[in-house]
Amino acid sequence: MADTLIKVDLSQSAYTNESVHNRWHPDIPMVAWVKPGDDFIVETYDWTGGFIKNDDSADDVRDIDLSIVHFLSGPIGVKGAEPGDLLVVDLLDIGAKKESEWGFNGFFSKQNGGGFLTDHFPEAQKSIWDFKGMFTTSRHVPNVRYAGLIHPGLIGCLPSKELLATWNEREVGLIGTNPTRVPPLANPPFGPTAHMGRLGGDAKAKAAAEGARTVPPREHGGNCDIKDLSRGSKIYFPVYVDGGGLSMGDLHFSQGDGEITFCGAIEMAGWVHLKVEVIKDGMSKYGIKTPIFKPSPMTPNYKDYLIFEGISVDESGKQHYLDVNVAYRQACLNAIEYMKKFGYSGAQAYSILGTAPVQGHISGVVDIPNSCATLWLPTEIFDFDVNPTAAGPQKLVTPGITMPLSPDL
Amino acid sequence: MADTLIKVDLSQSAYTNESVHNRWHPDIPMVAWVKPGDDFIVETYDWTGGFIKNDDSADDVRDIDLSIVHFLSGPIGVKGAEPGDLLVVDLLDIGAKKESEWGFNGFFSKQNGGGFLTDHFPEAQKSIWDFKGMFTTSRHVPNVRYAGLIHPGLIGCLPSKELLATWNEREVGLIGTNPTRVPPLANPPFGPTAHMGRLGGDAKAKAAAEGARTVPPREHGGNCDIKDLSRGSKIYFPVYVDGGGLSMGDLHFSQGDGEITFCGAIEMAGWVHLKVEVIKDGMSKYGIKTPIFKPSPMTPNYKDYLIFEGISVDESGKQHYLDVNVAYRQACLNAIEYMKKFGYSGAQAYSILGTAPVQGHISGVVDIPNSCATLWLPTEIFDFDVNPTAAGPQKLVTPGITMPLSPDL
Amino acid sequence: MADTLIKVDLSQSAYTNESVHNRWHPDIPMVAWVKPGDDFIVETYDWTGGFIKNDDSADDVRDIDLSIVHFLSGPIGVKGAEPGDLLVVDLLDIGAKKESEWGFNGFFSKQNGGGFLTDHFPEAQKSIWDFKGMFTTSRHVPNVRYAGLIHPGLIGCLPSKELLATWNEREVGLIGTNPTRVPPLANPPFGPTAHMGRLGGDAKAKAAAEGARTVPPREHGGNCDIKDLSRGSKIYFPVYVDGGGLSMGDLHFSQGDGEITFCGAIEMAGWVHLKVEVIKDGMSKYGIKTPIFKPSPMTPNYKDYLIFEGISVDESGKQHYLDVNVAYRQACLNAIEYMKKFGYSGAQAYSILGTAPVQGHISGVVDIPNSCATLWLPTEIFDFDVNPTAAGPQKLVTPGITMPLSPDL
Amino acid sequence: MADTLIKVDLSQSAYTNESVHNRWHPDIPMVAWVKPGDDFIVETYDWTGGFIKNDDSADDVRDIDLSIVHFLSGPIGVKGAEPGDLLVVDLLDIGAKKESEWGFNGFFSKQNGGGFLTDHFPEAQKSIWDFKGMFTTSRHVPNVRYAGLIHPGLIGCLPSKELLATWNEREVGLIGTNPTRVPPLANPPFGPTAHMGRLGGDAKAKAAAEGARTVPPREHGGNCDIKDLSRGSKIYFPVYVDGGGLSMGDLHFSQGDGEITFCGAIEMAGWVHLKVEVIKDGMSKYGIKTPIFKPSPMTPNYKDYLIFEGISVDESGKQHYLDVNVAYRQACLNAIEYMKKFGYSGAQAYSILGTAPVQGHISGVVDIPNSCATLWLPTEIFDFDVNPTAAGPQKLVTPGITMPLSPDL
Incomplete structure (x- = not known):
């Protein structure tokens, strides 16, 4: 010891x-x-x-x-x-x-x-x-x-x-x-x-x-x-x-x-x-x-990912020059919109991106004027099938659960 | 067919x-x-x-x-x-x-x-x-x-x-x-x-x-x-x-x-x-x-990486605000300096970063004022041991090989 | 808790x-x-x-x-x-x-x-x-x-x-x-x-x-x-x-x-x-x-193996019929002989096979009269290079270390 | 070329x-x-x-x-x-x-x-x-x-x-x-x-x-x-x-x-x-x-397996002594029975075991009198969920498809 x-x-x-x-x-x-x-x-x-x-x-x-x-x-x-x-x-x-x-x-x-x-x-x-x-x-x-x-x-x-x-x-x-x-x-x-x-x-x-x-x-x-x-x-x-x-x-x-x-x-x-x-x-x-x-020889070996792309055009449509921050922000927002279709609130989806072992890759940084960033969301962390299918998403998230919120005073 | x-x-x-x-x-x-x-x-x-x-x-x-x-x-x-x-x-x-x-x-x-x-x-x-x-x-x-x-x-x-x-x-x-x-x-x-x-x-x-x-x-x-x-x-x-x-x-x-x-x-x-x-x-x-x-179910499964960090302070020492591009650039430059110690020219090291399946991760984007980016260099692509040891690097790269260069006219 | x-x-x-x-x-x-x-x-x-x-x-x-x-x-x-x-x-x-x-x-x-x-x-x-x-x-x-x-x-x-x-x-x-x-x-x-x-x-x-x-x-x-x-x-x-x-x-x-x-x-x-x-x-x-x-989502992700084959002909040369036990025993003995060339005693090599996360695969069981078994030895567990090279093995194992032995009374 | x-x-x-x-x-x-x-x-x-x-x-x-x-x-x-x-x-x-x-x-x-x-x-x-x-x-x-x-x-x-x-x-x-x-x-x-x-x-x-x-x-x-x-x-x-x-x-x-x-x-x-x-x-x-x-640096990276055990007691209940062949046969038969519950014929299930990248491991060979062998079936090869659930299996295999059979003349 x-x-x-x-x-x-x-x-x-x-x-x-x-x-x-x-x-x-x-x-x-x-x-x-x-x-x-x-x-x-x-x-x-x-x-x-x-x-x-x-x-x-x-x-x-x-x-x-x-x-x-x-x-x-x-x-x-x-x-x-x-x-x-x-x-x-x-x-x-x-x-x-x-x-x-x-x-x-x-x-x-x-x-x-x-x-x-x-x-x-x-x-x-x-x-x-x-x-x-x-x-x-x-x-x-x-x-x-x-x-x-x-x-x-x-x-x-x-x-x-x-x-x-x-x-x-x-x-x-x-x-x-x-x-x-x-x-x-x-x-x-x-x-x-x-x-x-x-x-x-x-x-x-x-x-x-x-x-x-x-x-x-x-x-x-x-x-x-x-x-x-x-x-x-x-x-x-x-x-x-x-x-x-x-x-x-x-x-x-x-x-x-x-x-x-x-x-x-x-x-x-x-x-x-x-x-x-x-x-x-x-x-x-x-x-x-x-x-x-x-890196460690022992890490979670999640292998099945849904990968979201983001480019350096922000959510207002403004063009930025090769800005990975903007691109990664878009990839994150895209992932949140996707998860919301399954019944998560935006805050819950944001929390998942902050806490799960998601990967953020700098995928392209030279193709003017857009950087490309990718967010890798492991599908194995969900207890339901989060993949796209022809049938469309089922709202499978357990209803009635919310995240505490404290507005500014 | x-x-x-x-x-x-x-x-x-x-x-x-x-x-x-x-x-x-x-x-x-x-x-x-x-x-x-x-x-x-x-x-x-x-x-x-x-x-x-x-x-x-x-x-x-x-x-x-x-x-x-x-x-x-x-x-x-x-x-x-x-x-x-x-x-x-x-x-x-x-x-x-x-x-x-x-x-x-x-x-x-x-x-x-x-x-x-x-x-x-x-x-x-x-x-x-x-x-x-x-x-x-x-x-x-x-x-x-x-x-x-x-x-x-x-x-x-x-x-x-x-x-x-x-x-x-x-x-x-x-x-x-x-x-x-x-x-x-x-x-x-x-x-x-x-x-x-x-x-x-x-x-x-x-x-x-x-x-x-x-x-x-x-x-x-x-x-x-x-x-x-x-x-x-x-x-x-x-x-x-x-x-x-x-x-x-x-x-x-x-x-x-x-x-x-x-x-x-x-x-x-x-x-x-x-x-x-x-x-x-x-x-x-x-x-x-x-x-x-x-992603594909079949990709190169390189597992042993040397991971280089970069922060959003540029090579002149200038402080940038949460800029992943600057951070990734530093991680790349750090990796190039490392590889040069083994005998590569800077251009060869740069080529390796552009062509090998290196990973670029957006590791931290909220810790003001510095973003942190990481560059993952797979060690298995080298035919010699590229890891740090107490003995220091041996210049093991085959000498006498250069990359064609064409100066501007 | x-x-x-x-x-x-x-x-x-x-x-x-x-x-x-x-x-x-x-x-x-x-x-x-x-x-x-x-x-x-x-x-x-x-x-x-x-x-x-x-x-x-x-x-x-x-x-x-x-x-x-x-x-x-x-x-x-x-x-x-x-x-x-x-x-x-x-x-x-x-x-x-x-x-x-x-x-x-x-x-x-x-x-x-x-x-x-x-x-x-x-x-x-x-x-x-x-x-x-x-x-x-x-x-x-x-x-x-x-x-x-x-x-x-x-x-x-x-x-x-x-x-x-x-x-x-x-x-x-x-x-x-x-x-x-x-x-x-x-x-x-x-x-x-x-x-x-x-x-x-x-x-x-x-x-x-x-x-x-x-x-x-x-x-x-x-x-x-x-x-x-x-x-x-x-x-x-x-x-x-x-x-x-x-x-x-x-x-x-x-x-x-x-x-x-x-x-x-x-x-x-x-x-x-x-x-x-x-x-x-x-x-x-x-x-x-x-x-x-x-299986667990988290296990040692050793990826580089030396794989030893064994067939169902025993160490005396006797032919057995599709016997995986004999084949796996041969694969184990082959691995032990290999490790001995690097300086391990037979007992130490046997201990490694018993304790390290080696894999034993039933590779072939239908090709009469020989089964084929394979033993997968992860090379990353060694603190020296255990792969074959043209130069031959170097006796790199730290000398002077033995395993306790107690003969039958 | x-x-x-x-x-x-x-x-x-x-x-x-x-x-x-x-x-x-x-x-x-x-x-x-x-x-x-x-x-x-x-x-x-x-x-x-x-x-x-x-x-x-x-x-x-x-x-x-x-x-x-x-x-x-x-x-x-x-x-x-x-x-x-x-x-x-x-x-x-x-x-x-x-x-x-x-x-x-x-x-x-x-x-x-x-x-x-x-x-x-x-x-x-x-x-x-x-x-x-x-x-x-x-x-x-x-x-x-x-x-x-x-x-x-x-x-x-x-x-x-x-x-x-x-x-x-x-x-x-x-x-x-x-x-x-x-x-x-x-x-x-x-x-x-x-x-x-x-x-x-x-x-x-x-x-x-x-x-x-x-x-x-x-x-x-x-x-x-x-x-x-x-x-x-x-x-x-x-x-x-x-x-x-x-x-x-x-x-x-x-x-x-x-x-x-x-x-x-x-x-x-x-x-x-x-x-x-x-x-x-x-x-x-x-x-x-x-x-x-x-092994190759590039293989299918299936990671989610259903693992079937077999011991060296044969399907008639006969006890064998540390026989991996018998144990692996039982693991295979166990997997076939499992797959049949989802609608496969026995022959189709047997074909899957012969053709898919299933792993066969020699898991235990010393615990007298039973060897233990394991068969690893990758779940990602199926286009439906083959895992056990409280609801029981759904017969999801496309009906009406058979494997050609030619009885002995």
Whole structure:
């Protein structure tokens, strides 16, 4: 039995746990040190630190202060790891905490960050997903069941001071191009809700004022939300500070490519069993400045898909130039319209795209002026036949089930 | 043995073949009619109509007049198909013409359309790929071999007059925003090089002046360049005119997601064996306005991937807002840098990304300000171990092999 | 969190646990009742009830009294299930007990039951396998690592009195054809070591004298040792007594087709999370007299195999008539010889075939006089290249590692 | 375009083609020589040389003289290959002859060789399968369609004189144990119908009297009928004579594990595109005395199976000792009973097991006295839902379709 290096108590505020932090900064002290070759377990809060509840109201999704996220467990130092090395991380296993075998998915209000389809779903909604062994089902989204493709939404090493400065400069610069936008273009450092782990006093205040927010993925990995970074995968992370400083959190039981619902995948508290190794000077040996990884030998082997196309003409008919975002949005909207014909509400269909292991492919990016994106919906997750037939769709979705909605106040 | 409805003679100009056209227009006459349930074979030119040669010079890639593409075989009418129906097409098989068991891949000069990485590869280059049964290898790109994921890059039904008008309006509008851009934002109708099939005289001249260019994917499918629309897949196409008017061409022996090299995948002349059915009123029954499809039960089952991440910070360090194009470009550049460490030239690595069955996933699109895209490179296509190890890469690529390059004149 | 219906304490003898039994008999009382639709957890001993230890001696494998096996958890009654129904069991998840994250594999002495290759490996040997998350490695068998294809070796419903009588009659009859054979042809009922769950007194004595041994698979399923009956699979069991009476045990972390080492797969104590449903009158509706099942959507997706053939000519050169057993034995021996060329001992190679997810296919059974069987060895489990090359094999196995062996006394 | 080294004319008797033979003998002259690294095409007859016709009578299956089979194309010599080497054969592609896009499956009369289930299907029956691109359907077996897993049933190198003598000795010895059995235990050399390729006169007569029949698989490979030796696979054959002498035939469009119907898979005439290499002294380098192979990267990826179990108790209730043949027979019979509930005749169900890519696994071979075998039936081949449900099966098979049957005269 591997040691559990970091424990979390879901009944306590994440702010009281000194092995947790919610900003990226090189000054955050290591909470533990391991050696190359070690394997160990790290427990994590859900990304909101327990703010979202297992209930039938979306008020918490509407009301959450997003400056508190994400609560990460770490950083963990690896002896001998130095800037320029690669930290090789095996995700040996990942699971939910036994006392918390459920997760949530939701859409933020457009005022509070929105999501990929926020113009179509501008209000807060939530669905709860129960875990039964390898599988999940929801009392709010009927007639689907998925095998979990469990993964950390967020994992990476601490940035160096220089890298942190680069992040802040470029992101604050972007904000400056439209500082009053709702939702904002990016999130600047924000001290008041920062949790800097074991750091206290002036050192904490200084670091909190500089610490990068955890929302975006960056060069170090971070909040990549890559569904395939799943249990069994192997990741090669760039190292920027002595010891690396590996942190992680934002566990997902299952997610579709894009994490289009933003709040988020099927979000859960849980644990990660990891093993670490080091490749000395690996960044230059392999020309790596962003993590690379290898997929797991064990993933859900769904094979029968319905594939929806989208092109970069938006839903108003406007022509965009080779814009994959627009194209993927159309593919998503096309899939939602299709599922609605079987009896799902739009919100339920959107939730399925956010939570099921759907694939989003960049299919064509050179055929001016239209990009082509494809959304792959696995048909095996439905408990009825979702394929097109000459007879047309039967409204087979169990009636009377709705997703909680909380309008803006 | 199914009937061959359309034949092409590779020794003759595509312009002389009346069963071929290179624009989309509802007035192009059907070249054959079939019944629902029929299966039949259609031969096609390569997309350039034979302009690119099996030789060791990229002059043809540099010099091609792109207003001539794509040469499509059709349109074929299906009895009983009416606007609002879905035309169900089974791609029963696809292959190269026996007298032409090779294909080409290239990068256009930036002046002539460029490609996804045209700023890094601004000059015309070409590689030739030989087919040996199910597999392809290139004399210009050593140490890789792929099983073909053969597919038509371009397939779809004729647009109605209304749909055609919509296309022209929105694309010409886009061009108008920057009419002197190189490469252009889109391609307007262009009569002089139009081939309108059996249409002649004034009718041809009128249709040629209106006919939509074949470059972009659109609502009807068209030039989707989706690598997974492969032999064995089943596609549901919207029907806009009586009979549907199915045309196809631009066959690819193999392609990576995105077709990033633009010229293009591994391009070939060949044949398609199809079967057609009709779902009456299928567009409204299923809410479909863009094709949907189901993948083949038989595709290369590569399972071991190296996965590269990219975020929407460009190679100059500039921050973009949730831009998947930028993110995918970074993932591609990261993969190229990695492959160069094993001895490939940048151009060879770029060719591999354009021609091998690499996957491009839209991994995260909501974590402001950075999108995350991933590029999946199958390791099984290399005849050496391309995985990272503590020892670092060995320069294992056979030395002395280069890709033809033709600088702009 | 599902309820744990049966708990086992690995520090206590299985004989003291009244929710456990080691014979099949309809009189064994149900230890719990559930309803169709319920999901619940069942803990189990390893098949030997803890006799085999995590150490470096094979004495326990040599000395075990096999009349004590298998210790099964159950029987569990399902309300409403009646003879003729099908009991539908979802294996929602399976795992090792946290305090026991290891398993064993061994070969019995030929005098004590032997194994599939007992003439080649006639003495007791053992290897210990540690679990690190999804993966296992052994300190006795170097350079291999597998993702666990976890499954119960033994699961099924209680037989009716009539079915039990049929079993005893036919098996005792077989024993009678060669009653002094070593190892025996079959195992008759044997009261002294029987554990009949909650049954006591005369009722126990009577049932113990009749109870079928748990070694063979039979019509009800039982000791099928099917590696693909893994977590995530769904099984349809015939019901013979009111309530069904579902029992299970003999958990395996990983096994090859055939469980050729007999002692056994990678054997472990653990738990099973199940869900049950009933199909009324399902046996006659579907003509089912033996369980059928559907595989899991999540299994190790090893794809690259070395496939060894065997024909029904034995190692002495003797011709057998269409005998798949002989053919599969040859395929196994061929694989062992191959692995020895890379530095494995024969015993280590045999252990790999018993524990890794190798496939054994019945490839040809009609081409007189030779059957053809194939053994599929996944190459991805090795940490070196095990494929044939022109250079010949390199002896790459870490030297100096041996498997414990305990000669007969 | 690769050269076609051997051509066959389906309108001519195979006996007139000097590049064909139907016995194994080292004196059969090479019909062509190639060099290591060469790729080339070989055409083949179907295994009966065209005796079985595309019609609706099973008379030909009943009346065939099986001493004429199998008609093989070859032998082909590879320069430099010597006894003890491995001949590495890449099956680059395989297809049907364009003028013959169909195949047959049948059951021989028990008097004429029978099949795996001959006691249940003792009379001659036949089904015809049409090829439509990658797929096949039958006018005699409704509601199923398979993607072809095309392979040569028979391929291997010429035996040496010593190996041939070993074969004849052991097989004639087996026949001697029951020389009047119907069907026979094995087939001895038989000169009158032998076709020895280019050999003529006394040399032919002598070789014909000694030549091994082509029915069984043997050390050299031969009639392995392994469905996974499909297009895209790579095989390592032992070499016994100078040049190797590679011959092949008995092409199958699709087959289930075991080729249980014996006559046979979906049998067809066609062509094979091969590439050859040599590993010098490979037999001793790798301890290989029987072919090994690696599967194709491209096969039908059916993933949803119904899995039937069988144990070594036969249909009369008799107990056998660890007999995989009996167990697999029971699994097959169980599957047939299941399919009959959906409306198939027994013969149609048997044909499906013989022709579809079903898997037969040796699941347990050590749990005395019962072996366990499993038959994996892919559900995706049916055009209706073949899974068990609470409602019971619907008789969904198209009524009124029967398989031709020709009773013994």
